[in-house]
Amino acid sequence: MSFVIYLSRRTRTLRLLAFAAVLIFIIYLLATYDKETSNTFGIASRLRQGKTVERAVPKLVSELGNFEPKEIEDRSGPGEKGVPHHLQPNQQNDADQSESDYGMNIACSDEISLDRSILDTRLEECKHWDYPTDLPSTSVIIVFHNEGWSVLLRTVHSVLNRTPKQFLKEILLVDDYSDKENLKYDLDNYIEKFNGKVRLIRNSQREGLIRTRSRGAVEAKGEVIVFLDAHCEVNTNWLPPLLAPIYRDRSTMTVPIIDGIDHKSFEYRPVYGEDRHFRGIFEWGMLYKENEVPQRELRTRKHNGQPYKSPTHAGGLFAIDRKYFLEIGTYDPGLLVWGGENFELSFKIWQCGGSIEWVPCSRVGHVYRSFMPYNFGKLAQKKKGSLITINYKRVIETWFDEKYKEYFYTREPMARFLDMGDISEQLTLKDRLGCKSFQWYMENVAYDVLDKFPELPPNIHFGEMRSVAVRKCLDTIGHGPPSLMAVQHCHGFGNNQLMRLNAKGQLGVGERCIEADAQGIKLAFCRLGTVDGPWLYDEDTHTLMHKVHKKCVALHPQTSHLSLMPCDINNAYQQWLFNPLTPK
Ligand code: LR7
Numbered sequence: 001m002s003f004v005i006y007l008s009r010r011t012r013t014l015r016l017l018a019f020a021a022v023l024i025f026i027i028y029l030l031a032t033y034d035k036e037t038s039n040t041f042g043i044a045s046r047l048r049q050g051k052t053v054e055r056a057v058p059k060l061v062s063e064l065g066n067f068e069p070k071e072i073e074d075r076s077g078p079g080e081k082g083v084p085h086h087l088q089p090n091q092q093n094d095a096d097q098s099e100s101d102y103g104m105n106i107a108c109s110d111e112i113s114l115d116r117s118i119l120d121t122r123l124e125e126c127k128h129w130d131y132p133t134d135l136p137s138t139s140v141i142i143v144f145h146n147e148g149w150s151v152l153l154r155t156v157h158s159v160l161n162r163t164p165k166q167f168l169k170e171i172l173l174v175d176d177y178s179d180k181e182n183l184k185y186d187l188d189n190y191i192e193k194f195n196g197k198v199r200l201i202r203n204s205q206r207e208g209l210i211r212t213r214s215r216g217a218v219e220a221k222g223e224v225i226v227f228l229d230a231h232c233e234v235n236t237n238w239l240p241p242l243l244a245p246i247y248r249d250r251s252t253m254t255v256p257i258i259d260g261i262d263h264k265s266f267e268y269r270p271v272y273g274e275d276r277h278f279r280g281i282f283e284w285g286m287l288y289k290e291n292e293v294p295q296r297e298l299r300t301r302k303h304n305g306q307p308y309k310s311p312t313h314a315g316g317l318f319a320i321d322r323k324y325f326l327e328i329g330t331y332d333p334g335l336l337v338w339g340g341e342n343f344e345l346s347f348k349i350w351q352c353g354g355s356i357e358w359v360p361c362s363r364v365g366h367v368y369r370s371f372m373p374y375n376f377g378k379l380a381q382k383k384k385g386s387l388i389t390i391n392y393k394r395v396i397e398t399w400f401d402e403k404y405k406e407y408f409y410t411r412e413p414m415a416r417f418l419d420m421g422d423i424s425e426q427l428t429l430k431d432r433l434g435c436k437s438f439q440w441y442m443e444n445v446a447y448d449v450l451d452k453f454p455e456l457p458p459n460i461h462f463g464e465m466r467s468v469a470v471r472k473c474l475d476t477i478g479h480g481p482p483s484l485m486a487v488q489h490c491h492g493f494g495n496n497q498l499m500r501l502n503a504k505g506q507l508g509v510g511e512r513c514i515e516a517d518a519q520g521i522k523l524a525f526c527r528l529g530t531v532d533g534p535w536l537y538d539e540d541t542h543t544l545m546h547k548v549h550k551k552c553v554a555l556h557p558q559t560s561h562l563s564l565m566p567c568d569i570n571n572a573y574q575q576w577l578f579n580p581l582t583p584k
């Protein structure tokens with residue numbers, strides 16, 4: 001009996017002790033739990049400020065470490081520290097030749113070290129963030145088609161030089177059927193010196209960047225994959241901040257802030273100042289835009305360097321859990337060559353339960369080319385109409401609700417006629433993943449889009465605007481705003497001659513608007529946040545009147561100059577017919 005009492009007393013004491021220990025632990029957790037930097041899995045990162053740690057954090061999952069380089073890169077030579085490099089006057093021919101072959105000055109790049117130092121464009125606080133020491137292993141995937149040698153290899157070198165070794169599984173180069181000689185055997189030979197860290201696989205036919213990236217994802221060996229264009233330079237300690245949010249939540253895709261590398265001088269410079277934050281949005285013709293991050297989004301953060309949510313991204317540079325990317329079907333394999341894949345992936349991720357975060361402490365430079373130096377190959381010749389618009393159509397038909405599809409077709413009226421192929425597999429996938437509506441996405445994620453690009457009133461007319469007097473068509477002649485409009489031979493292809501007049505009097509061409517001032521009829525930037533305009537078209541007299549000036553669009557019989565003149569309904573030089581177009 002006494003033995004039993006002894007036992008139960010001991011048990012009681014033990015229980016009490018255990019209870020007290022648990023209680024103390026819970027109090028400790030509550031006291032140290034930092035909403036901004038942690039979640040239920042424990043922490044994904046922490047910020048040290050001076051000698052004091054911002055807040056003690058429960059180390060439930062892993063140790064934290066700071067992966068800043070031990071030494072600063074102190075080098076001298078052409079282009080070092082990211083300064084512009086200029087060639088000698090007698091090298092101008094080489095410069096011109098490479099710019100026309102590659103859209104960038106490869107002759108200039110060739111003179112800059114593959115290991116050059118660049119400008120650290122990060123916020124100061126980024127140097128003091130700590131991240132888990134067991135972040136996932138990463139494959140950096142670089143797809144390329146006919147890129148310049150030194151630019152491609154500087155991308156590779158920058159990754160090797162500025163990535164903590166323990167997180168870099170491999171760099172996977174995927175050649176999309178390049179035909180430049182040096183990208184063949186020479187490249188195989190060159191990467192041998194990296195002892196397997198750099199792998200190269202090649203497509204047996206041109207696939208375009210979208211399918212090539214999906215192939216890279218399948219073949220990669222890392223837990224996380226990071227895509228980079230083949231003309232990038234990663235900045236100091238760029239990778240850990242991209243991996244931490246994925247470590248915390250595998251359905252988060254992360255995007256670095258993109259700096260600019262000048263295509264002529266290879267100057268490395270930030271596109272935005274370090275403490276203004278932007279995020280990716282779009283207009284209804286599916287052109288990618290960036291918008292200053294709304295306060296509502298920034299309020300949830302405590303530090304300027306912390307990631308914030310973004311509706312979409314530019315396309316080229318991002319990190320994602322490899323298996324997650326495969327689970328959501330990689331990219332729609334029906335998207336061809338270039339364009340729209342950034343939206344497809346973004347809508348899919350957000351609508352199907354994931355999220356996209358932009359990461360201020362991760363910066364990567366990208367060469368913005370002067371023009372696209374490659375054609376779309378055989379894939380493009382099979383299809384009528386613009387291949388990029390076909391991609392957009394597949395994306396909006398899969399992810400938009402009916403109401404929003406109308407905005408796209410209003411802005412891009414020719415898209416209705418394009419053959420987008422079969423999207424039934426995409427719709428099945430959307431169903432299987434139980435994805436939310438586009439309305440949900442617009443209200444909860446991309447809520448700043450409608451402020452900048454309101455819903456579009458329907459078009460009253462679209463097509464060529466033909467002068468009755470001279471049978472020529474209103475044309476932007478390829479100039480950007482602000483510039484004078486002109487008349488040209490009507491070619492029937494739309495493009496610079498595809499005018500849209502909407503129910504609120506806005507006359508648009510592409511993403512631009514047509515306005516008038518004392519100089520004449522002009523191509524102008526549309527006023528952000530508005531969809532109305534000054535124009536009134538008379539269906540009977542075929543005149544186009546400016547409602548404020550009460551004057552009509554007139555063509556000068558001799559000079560062909562376009563301007564506003566007192567309305568004269570019998571004057572053929574003031575009469576315009578909207579000629580509907582069909583795809584050629
Ligand atoms: O057929 C091709 N096969 C390829 O492998 C065509 C291209 N490529 C390669 C090419 O060599 C390069 O490495 O694919 C990569 C991207 O092509 P770019 O550099 O010609 O594209 P871009 O920088 O002009 O355009 C942006 O939009 C594209 C839309 O499909 C891609 O998503 C690009 O990755 C993307 N670039 C960025 O997001 C970088 C930031 C610039 C902006 C805005």
Ligand code: MN
Nearest residue numbers: 229316366367
């Ligand atoms: Mn690019």
